[in-house]
Amino acid sequence: MKNPVSLPMRVLWNGFFWTYERATWQYDVMVIAILAFVWLTPPSWLGDPMASGSGPVGWLLRLLIAD
């Protein structure tokens, strides 16, 4: 029988209802997603009281452009 739940919905549900162990590929994907959010979201979008500017990614880009 065909699974009635679509793949994107299953991915979303498995992301929400987390049952994976550490050191699995699913865990690595979640870690990458979290790090991307933390480092790529400009602090001004979140109204960060302590940080401003474009963060480590912006610094790296400026360094590459300067070279």
Place this chain on the structure above:
Amino acid sequence: MTVTGLIGRICMFPLRLIINTCVALRIHPNILTFVGLLINVLAAFELARGHFIRAGLIIIAANIFDFIDGKVATELDAVSAFGGFWDSVIDRFSDIALFLGLIYLYSHLGRTDYVMITAIAMMFAIMTSYTRARAESLIKKCKVGFMERPERIVLFMIGAFTNRMAAVMWVIGVLSVFTVADRIIYTYRELRSSEQVIV
């Protein structure tokens, strides 16, 4: 091997050295746990003063103690029920101390919004532990949900070292809400299925 698994293995080398030293000096694991709390309180002071890099370094030191106490207990043959209880209680104090440091900082800066976000993250971080402890008095195991203590601590370090504490508070807050919800759903399902078996 996964990336996070590899990082874990690399970090084990220096930790092994510290564990061996503590075992050789026969330091009681409960003392190590308490020293970890004291160092975390120091980290909270640095967070409250907005010295994030210094706080990050202190959090690393504190969590070395927190990580090795269980291993030292095993190697000294000093594993006890009270040791497990003591460790869990002290861990909660350490968690709360770090959040309080940030709450003080944000309130000092007049940022009520981040005082609330951090307070909510703290509430759900504590509820994450409580739901598991309470669930495991009813069912065998309740180890679901992503945002457990090691993840929270690593995120605190990342936030401190890269000055991204606001984003980290959002992540801890949202994923802790999910984790608590996961544990409630899981416990409900487990209890329902066991009731059906009995009937």
